[in-house]
Amino acid sequence: MTASVAPRIVRPADATEVAATLAACARERAAVVVVGGSTLQSLGNAPRRCDVALHTSVLRGIRDYDPRDMTAGIDAGTTLAEVARVLGEHGQWIPFDAPLPARATVGGTLAAGWAGPRRAAYGRPRDLVIGSTIALTDGTLARAGGMVVKNVTGYDMSKLYVGSLGTLGAIVRANFKALPRPAAHRLAVAPIAGDQRERTLAALGALAIEPTAALVLDGFARVARYPGAALRLVLLFEGSEAVVDRAVRDARSALGRAGIAETLLHDGEIAQHGFADIVDAYVDAGERALTYRTSGLPSTAWARTRAAHALAREHGLHAESIADLRTGDAILRFSARTIATFAAKLGAFDADVRRAFERATVLAGGGTLRAAIDAWGAPPSTIATMRAIKTHFDPAGILAPGRYVGAI
Amino acid sequence: MVTSLASRLLEALGPDTVRSSPEDLAVYSYDAYSDGHLPTAAVLPRDAREAALAVRIAFECGEPVVPRGAGSGLCGGAIPVRGGLVMSMVRMNRILELDVRNRRARVQPGLINLDLSRAIATHGIFYAPDPSSQKVSTIGGNVGTNAGGPHCLSYGTTTNHVLGIEYVDGQGVIHHTSLDDPGYDLTGLLVGSEGTLGLVTAVDVRLLALPESVRVGLAAFPDVESASEAVSAIIGAGIVPTALEIMDKLITGAVEAHYHAGFPLDAGAVLLVEIAGPRDDMTAGENAIARIAQQHGALSWRSSADAVEREALWASRKGAAGALGRIAPNYYIQDACVPRTKLPAVIHEIGRIAHFYDLPVGNVFHAGDGNLHPLLCFDRRDARAVRAVVEAGTEILATCIAMGGTISGEHGIGSEKRDSLSLVFGADDLAAMDRVRDVFDPSRLFNPDKIFPTGAVCGEVRAPVAVA
Numbered sequence: 001m002t003a004s005v006a007p008r009i010v011r012p013a014d015a016t017e018v019a020a021t022l023a024a025c026a027r028e029r030a031a032v033v034v035v036g037g038s039t040l041q042s043l044g045n046a047p048r049r050c051d052v053a054l055h056t057s058v059l060r061g062i063r064d065y066d067p068r069d070m071t072a073g074i075d076a077g078t079t080l081a082e083v084a085r086v087l088g089e090h091g092q093w094i095p096f097d098a099p100l101p102a103r104a105t106v107g108g109t110l111a112a113g114w115a116g117p118r119r120a121a122y123g124r125p126r127d128l129v130i131g132s133t134i135a136l137t138d139g140t141l142a143r144a145g146g147m148v149v150k151n152v153t154g155y156d157m158s159k160l161y162v163g164s165l166g167t168l169g170a171i172v173r174a175n176f177k178a179l180p181r182p183a184a185h186r187l188a189v190a191p192i193a194g195d196q197r198e199r200t201l202a203a204l205g206a207l208a209i210e211p212t213a214a215l216v217l218d219g220f221a222r223v224a225r226y227p228g229a230a231l232r233l234v235l236l237f238e239g240s241e242a243v244v245d246r247a248v249r250d251a252r253s254a255l256g257r258a259g260i261a262e263t264l265l266h267d268g269e270i271a272q273h274g275f276a277d278i279v280d281a282y283v284d285a286g287e288r289a290l291t292y293r294t295s296g297l298p299s300t301a302w303a304r305t306r307a308a309h310a311l312a313r314e315h316g317l318h319a320e321s322i323a324d325l326r327t328g329d330a331i332l333r334f335s336a337r338t339i340a341t342f343a344a345k346l347g348a349f350d351a352d353v354r355r356a357f358e359r360a361t362v363l364a365g366g367g368t369l370r371a372a373i374d375a376w377g378a379p380p381s382t383i384a385t386m387r388a389i390k391t392h393f394d395p396a397g398i399l400a401p402g403r404y405v406g407a408i
Numbered sequence: 409m410v411t412s413l414a415s416r417l418l419e420a421l422g423p424d425t426v427r428s429s430p431e432d433l434a435v436y437s438y439d440a441y442s443d444g445h446l447p448t449a450a451v452l453p454r455d456a457r458e459a460a461l462a463v464r465i466a467f468e469c470g471e472p473v474v475p476r477g478a479g480s481g482l483c484g485g486a487i488p489v490r491g492g493l494v495m496s497m498v499r500m501n502r503i504l505e506l507d508v509r510n511r512r513a514r515v516q517p518g519l520i521n522l523d524l525s526r527a528i529a530t531h532g533i534f535y536a537p538d539p540s541s542q543k544v545s546t547i548g549g550n551v552g553t554n555a556g557g558p559h560c561l562s563y564g565t566t567t568n569h570v571l572g573i574e575y576v577d578g579q580g581v582i583h584h585t586s587l588d589d590p591g592y593d594l595t596g597l598l599v600g601s602e603g604t605l606g607l608v609t610a611v612d613v614r615l616l617a618l619p620e621s622v623r624v625g626l627a628a629f630p631d632v633e634s635a636s637e638a639v640s641a642i643i644g645a646g647i648v649p650t651a652l653e654i655m656d657k658l659i660t661g662a663v664e665a666h667y668h669a670g671f672p673l674d675a676g677a678v679l680l681v682e683i684a685g686p687r688d689d690m691t692a693g694e695n696a697i698a699r700i701a702q703q704h705g706a707l708s709w710r711s712s713a714d715a716v717e718r719e720a721l722w723a724s725r726k727g728a729a730g731a732l733g734r735i736a737p738n739y740y741i742q743d744a745c746v747p748r749t750k751l752p753a754v755i756h757e758i759g760r761i762a763h764f765y766d767l768p769v770g771n772v773f774h775a776g777d778g779n780l781h782p783l784l785c786f787d788r789r790d791a792r793a794v795r796a797v798v799e800a801g802t803e804i805l806a807t808c809i810a811m812g813g814t815i816s817g818e819h820g821i822g823s824e825k826r827d828s829l830s831l832v833f834g835a836d837d838l839a840a841m842d843r844v845r846d847v848f849d850p851s852r853l854f855n856p857d858k859i860f861p862t863g864a865v866c867g868e869v870r871a872p873v874a875v876a
Contacts (some may be wrong), residue, residue: 068644069747069778091646113593126596127568136838142840143833148745150565150598152554153832156857159567159596168592180646205509208620209686242688279671295588297510326508328588361590380589385847389592392843399785404593404622 007033008055010170015133015141015172018054022170023139025052032300033400034166036108037079039100040283042364043112044165045375048402056107059172062086064147069128070178071147076107076171092178095122099280107171113124113163116279117213120326122179123239125162133177134168141172149177160389167404168393182238186248187271190255190263191229192216199258200233204325207254209247211235211326215278216302218309219320219333223277226264233260236275245345282322287366288342289335294357298328308332315349317342329379331363337341339368347373354378379406413493414449420461426451436494437487440822441478444487447474447494456501456574456582456609463607464580465754466493470855475603477518477549480541482741483822485602489857493731495607497548498562503527504610511615511723512571517548517608521555524613533615536563539818540726554600556818558651559682560726561776563616565818572612575605578849582609597844602820603855605848619684621695622650624718625711627701628675632656632771635677636703636751639775642681643748649697651682652776653725659770659783662731667724668845670717675707679775680725682718728772729783736785740797740840742804744831746813757807758782765796779817780808806831821859830861 012018025032031049035041036056056077067090074083080101087093096110097116110132115124122128131145134157144157161171192200204214213236217224224234233255237247252263265272285291288302293306305321311317312334322331334349336342350373353360362375379386383406390397390408402408414428426452427433436450437443448471453459458560466473472492479486488494500516503524507513508531515524521542525534539545545555551573556565558840563569572586573595583606585594597870598605629635635654642652655663655678660671671678679701683693690713698709724731733737744756755771758780762769768785784800786793805815805828815821815828830838838860845852 059661066747066749068640068749070643071747073580123564123568126593128566136840140836140839143657143837144840146814146832147747148778148814148817150560150745150774151814152816152818152820153814154821154829154838155844156567156596156600157598157840157844160844162596163591163593170636180648210809221647239686240689240692242692243686247689282776297507299509313729359588359590380586380591382583382585382589382594383591385583385594386591388846388847392847393840406592 007050009053009055011055011058013058015059015135018059018170018172019135019139019141021052021054021138022135025398026137029287029396029398031401034111034170036077036105036111037100037103040108040112040114041102042283042370043375044403046371046403047400054170056105056170056172067092071175073131073147073173073175073176074106075173076105078106080104080109082108087178088181091181093181094128094176094178096125097279099278099283105225106174110162110171110174110289111164111166113165117215117324117327117329118236121212126159128163128177129174130177132161133173134161134171136169137396137398145175147175163406166400167390167408168399182240182365184239184241184244185268185271186237186244187266187331188235188237188248188251188263189224189226189276190233190260191226192231192260194231194234196259200255200260201302201325203254203258207247207250207369209250211247211251212238213275214325216305216323216325217278218305220281220322222276223281224274233279236271251405261313262345283364283380285364285366286335287368288337288339289333289366290342290369291333291363291365292353292360294330294332294360296328296330297361298325301325301328301330304357305332311352315345315352317349339366342369343372370380376405413466413471414471414527416465417449417451417493420465421451421458425453426459436476436496439484441482441487441822444484445489445491447488448491450494450496450852452496452499456576456772459495459607459609460576460580460582462493462495463576463578467578467851470853472856473512473607474855475548475552475607476530477546477552478541478544481547481549481553481822482743482755482819483816483824485820485822485855485858487620487823491825492853497546500609508533512612513615514610514612516546516610517546517551519547519638521547521550522665527614529618532618535613536569536616537566540729542726542755547611547613551599551608551611552602553818553820556599556774556777558653558774558780561652561774562648562650567596567698567838569614570599570611571614572593573598573608574610576607578851578853586612595744600820602822602859604845606854616653621687621690621713622682622684622718623690623711623713624721625681625694625697625709626671626721627679627706628708628765629679629704629706631676631751632755634705635679636755636775638679638701639751640707640749641700641704643776645696645700647693647696649681649776650684651680652682652774654678654771654773654775655680655728656733656771658735659728659732659772660758662734662770663724663728665734666731667720667727669720669724671724672708680721724748725772732770732785736787738786738788739788740784740801742780742782742784742801743816743819744805744808744813745782745817746778746780746808746811748776750798750813751775751778754780754808754811758804761800761803761807765800767793767796767800773815777817778813802828823858826857826859827861829859
C-alpha cells in the first residue's frame with residue numbers, strides 16, 4: 001500500500017458490521033482495502049489510496065458443516081489450515097491449493113481468485129463455491145447460491161465475487177462443496193536434461209493414470225530438491241493406495257524409457273509438505289525479484305518458460321520458472337543482484353514480457369519493483385463491461401481504487 | 409412496429425433466415441414447459457455475424473430477443489412471453505475447433521450435447537455435463553440453465569466445464585470472455601443467466617479423458633427412504649461415485665415396460681450407482697457400495713462391467729420421464745435441490761402432499777446431489793387436477809426451502825418459477841443481481857420477464873445508479 005499515512009485498521013465483529021463499515025466509508029469517501037491473511041496482497045497494483053484496512057480476522061468459523069452433506073459454510077477470516085484440520089477429521093477437504101495456508105484466509109483466497117496446480121484434478125476454488133454472502137458499499141449484505149451442490153436460482157453471483165480482489169465488496173462468508181480427502185499422496189522428483197523435453201512430454205502423455213499435478217521446475221532450488229539438478233520434473237499423485245502405487249510404477253517406467261533413470265519418491269505427509277512448499281514458492285519473491293504468472297494452453301507452458309529464460313538472459317536478469325503441464329500456467333520469477341539494477345531495466349523488460357506472453361500478470365515481487373509497472377498488462381477486450389460492473393457495485397470508487405485490471 | 413421488425417430483419421437477412429408468418433412462428437411460441445406466446449419474428453442465424461445483426465435490429469425496434477436452443481427447457485425459459493424476436497440457434501451446430509491435446513473445443517451454441525461427446529469419443533475424451541435431454545438439448549441451452557445431469561455428482565455442472573463464451577450484446581457487438589483473462593469472471597456470470605444477459609454465439613468447453621473403467625451397479629430397496637439413507641452412507645464413507653440415481657416403483661414400472669432394461673419390479677425403489685476411474689479402484693469401490701446397500705436394507709444388488717448393459721440402464725434412466733406417458737396423459741416435473749441428508753424427509757413429505765391432492769407421484773432423481781424430480785401425473789383436460797398440480801408443486805418447493813434447499817437444481821427459473829424466487833432471496837440479494845443485469849442489458853430486452861419476480865426490485869424498471 002502506497003498511502004502516505006498508515007491506514008486506520010478496523011476489525012468488524014460480524015457480517016453486519018462489515019456492511020456498516022463499508023457504508024460509512026462510502027459516505028466519507030474513505031478508500032478501503034479488505035485484508036485477510038495478507039499472503040496474496042502483492043496481487044494487482046498497490047491501491048491509489050488506502051484510508052481504512054478492513055481486517056476479516058474476527059470473522060472466523062466453520063458453520064453448518066455436516067460431513068454427510070459434504071458442504072460447509074465458512075466465514076471469510078477462517079484460515080485454510082483451520083479448514084483443512086476440521087474437515088480432515090472427517091476425511092474431507094477443500095483443495096484450495098493456495099500458498100501459506102496457516103495464514104491465508106478463505107475470503108482472501110477467493111477474492112484473489114487463487115487457482116493452484118491441483119486444479120486440473122479437483123477444479124478451481126470457484127468451482128467448489130456453492131454460495132456466498134458479500135457486504136456491499138451501500139451497507140447491504142447480498143447472498144447468492146445456497147447450501148446445495150446444484151443450484152440454478154438467479155445469477156451465479158459468487159463467480160463474480162471470486163477473483164474480484166476486494167473491488168466490489170467484502171466477501172464475509174462462502175459455502176463450499178467438500179471433497180473426500182485422498183488416502184495416499186506421493187511426490188516424484190526427477191532430474192531432466194534439456195534435450196529430454198519431447199521424450200518426457202510423450203512419456204507423460206501416454207500415462208493411463210494422470211498425475212494430480214505435473215510441473216517442470218527450473219531454479220526454485222529450495223523446493224523439490226534433487227541433488228545436482230536445476231531442471232526437475234515434479235509429479236504429484238493422489239488417490240487410493242492401489243491407484244497411487246500403479247501410477248507411480250507406470251510413471252517411473254515411462255520416464256525410464258524416456259531416458260530419465262532416477263526418481264526421488266516422497267510419500268504421505270512428506271509428499272504433501274513437499275508439494276505445499278512448491279506452492280508457497282509461487283509467491284515467495286523477495287525484494288529483488290518479480291514473479292509473473294502467464295496462463296495459456298498446457299501444451300505451450302514449457303515452451304513459455306524456456307522463452308522466459310532466454311528473455312532474462314537478453315536483459316541480464318536471473319530467471320527461474322515452473323511450467324505447469326496440466327493447467328497451462330507458467331510461473332516466471334526474475335531477479336537481479338540489487339533492486340536498483342533490476343529497477344533500471346524494468347520498463348523495457350516488462351514491455352518485452354508483455355510482448356512475449358499474451359496473458360502475463362504479476363503474482364508477487366518487491367514493493368519497489370511492483371510499483372514501477374502495471375501488474376495486469378493490457379486489459380482484456382471485455383474491460384468496458386468490467387468497468388461498468390465496478391461502477392454499479394462501488395459507485396463511490398472506494399474499494400481498493402486502482403488495484404484491479406485496467407486501473408479499476 | 410410489428411411489421412417494422414419483421415421487414416427490417418427480412419431486408420437485412422433474407423427470407424431463408426427470417427420467419428414471420430404466423431404458421432411459421434407457431435413452433436417458436438412454446439417450449440417443453442407449456443404453451444406460450446407468438447413471437448413477432450424468428451431468426452435462424454448461420455453465424456455470429458447474422459445473430460449480431462438480428463439482435464441489433466430487434467433492440468433498435470425496442471423488441472425483446474429470446475434465445476432458443478432445442479426448446480426442451482422445462483420452465484418456460486424459451487417462451488417469448490412479450491413477443492419480439494426468437495433467435496433459434498439450431499443452424500449454428502458445429503464444432504468450430506477441437507484441441508485434443510489440451511482437451512478443449514470451441515462449439516456453436518446450437519450443437520446438440522450428445523453430438524459433441526459422440527464426435528470426440530474416438531480421441532478418448534468426452535464432454536461431462538449430460539442432462540437427461542442430451543439427445544436433443546443444445547450446448548447453448550445447457551449454458552443458459554447451467555444444466556446438470558446424472559454425472560455432475562463427481563464432474564460438476566455446466567459452469568465447471570465452460571472456459572469461455574462468445575456473446576452478442578444489445579448493440580450487436582460481439583464479445584469474448586475467457587477464464588484465462590484477468591478481471592471479473594464474466595464467463596461464470598453468463599452461465600446460468602438464462603439468456604437475460606446477452607446472446608451466446610460460441611462456447612469454449614473443457615473436455616475430460618474417458619475413465620479407464622466404468623461399472624454400474626443396481627440395488628433394489630423396499631422404499632425410497634431406505635435407498636436415500638444408503639446414498640448418504642455411501643457418500644459419508646468417502647466414496648464419490650460418478651452417479652447415484654434413485655427411481656421409485658412407479659417410475660421403474662413405466663421404464664421397464666418401455667425399455668426392458670431389467671429393473672426389479674417388486675422393489676419400492678432402485679438405486680443406480682456408477683463408479684468410474686482407474687481399474688484398481690473398481691472392485692474395492694463396488695464391494696464397499698454393495699456392503700453399504702445391504703446394511704441399509706437392500707433386497708438385491710447386481711453390478712455390470714458390460715458396456716451394452718450399462719448403456720441400456722442409462723438409456724432407460726434418461727428416458728424415465730418420457731416413459732410416464734404409459735401412466736397418465738400429462739405429467740409435471742418439478743426440480744428442486746436439498747442437502748442430501750434431507751432426502752428421506754423430503755421424499756416422505758412429497759408423498760404426503762401428493763396423497764393430499766390425490767395425484768399419483770413418481771420420483772426419479774439425482775440422489776447423490778440431493779436434486780429431486782418428483783413427477784406429478786395428471787390429465788390436462790381435468791381442471792381440478794391441473795389446479796391440484798400447481799398447488800402441490802408450490803407446496804413441494806416450500807418444503808424443500810424449509811429443509812435448507814432451493815427451488816431449482818438444474819432446470820432453471822424461466823417464467824415458471826420467477827415468482828418463487830423471492831422465497832429464496834430477499835430484496836438485497838436480488839438487487840445485487842439486478843446491478844449485473846443493468847450492466848449487460850440496461851434496456852431489459854434480453855429474454856424479459858424471466859428469472860426475476862414480477863414487481864420486485866428486479867422488475868423491468870432500470871434502477872438509477874450514481875456514477876463516481
